[in-house]
Amino acid sequence: MPAWAKIISGLVLVSALLISRAGPGEAQTSDLVSKTAFRVCADPANFPMSNKEGTGFENKLADYFAATLDLPLQYEWYPMATGFIRNSLAANKCDVVIGYAQGHELVLNTNHYMTSAYALVVPRDGPLAAVTNLSDPALKGLRIGIIAGSPPATHMARNGLLGKAKAYNLVVDRRHESPTVDLLNDVKSGDTAAAILWGPIAGPMVKQEYPDLMVIPLLQETLPPRLFFRITMGVRLGEKVWQRKLNSLIRRNQAEIDAILIDAGVPLINDMGTAVMDQGQ
Incomplete structure (x- = not known):
């Protein structure tokens, strides 16, 4: 056998051995994704993002994604605290987390579908309504x-x-404790002069329940840590085929996704975290 033929034969043998030794989770991880339902991992009491009543903006995104994929929506409910990924996504009880910060090691992130920032919440007609950064005297x-x-x-x-x-x-079971509600109630009552809260929580809650408050995204801070984050969907590690399918879904439907978020009151900012996007309101 010519030398070049021996080399090729060796490479084929090595490739076959590698494939044969790969476990089912390594070789065909996308086979774990349900073909009969859009299975979502979600917190049952994490309004305004998700809840069992289906009124959170992540619920509405899940509704839209399921309809676009022409699949029924199915939830696996678990509090978003320690063990959330391990007991839901990694346990193959569901296939996607609708909202997850870009770059998290526990999941494989899709492309981001929104960027938002922490925000200052103050009385709308109070003396802090013009404050845009935390160094303001x-x-x-x-x-x-x-x-x-x-x-x-x-x-x-x-x-x-x-x-x-x-x-x-920071970490609570929202079925029993709601620090964000307490935080906003304290601003409303005057117990605190202002509050700082993640924008996608503050925006929808203020829009629906606190008309006398206003939300100011904190985009002027120049020193670390950064206060804006790109939000993706999270899938199981290794599921590249499913990730690419969701990436395509996001890319083709970004305008509809934005409309759902804006209607909910989520403050959207540009990808670099330097300006608030047109909210269309």
């Missing part, structure tokens, strides 16, 4: 609500705002 000495451990806390510390801050729990 108008915030000095005020009691500001903040979710403990969230990225804006670093900026608050840098600007001397933590001394009087009121902290709220």
Whole structure:
């Protein structure tokens, strides 16, 4: 046998061995994705994003994606806290998480379908309505609500705002505790002068339940950590075929996705986190 033929034969043999040794999860991970339903992993009590009543904006996105794929929608409910991915997506009880921050190691991210930012929530007619960054002197000495451990806390510390801050729990079971509602209620009552909250939570809640408050996306902070994030869908690691299918879905339907988010009150910003997009309202 010629030398070149021996080399080719060896490569074919090695390839065959590698394929034979790959487990079913490695060789054909997309076979785990349901062909009969759009199976969504979601928190049952995480309004305004998702809830069992189906009124969250992630529920409405799931409705739209399922209809576009011509599949019935099926949920696996699990609180979005420790063990969420392990007990839902990784356990093959569902196939997609509708909202997940880009770059997270526990999932394979699709292309992002929205970019948003942390926001300052203040009384609409109050003295803080013109504040756009956390270094504004108008915030000095005020009691500001903040979710403990969230990225804006670093900026608050840098600007001397933590001394009087009121902290709220970061990881909770929303079926039993709702720090975001407490945070906004405290601004409404005057217990705190302002609050800092993730925009896709603050925007819809203020739009629906707090007409006397306003949401100001924090886009002027120049030092780390960044306060804007690109949000994707999350699928199981290795499921590239399913990821590409969802990427195509996002690309072809971005205008409809934006419309759902804007109608919910989510503050959308450009991909670089420098400007608020036209909300069409």
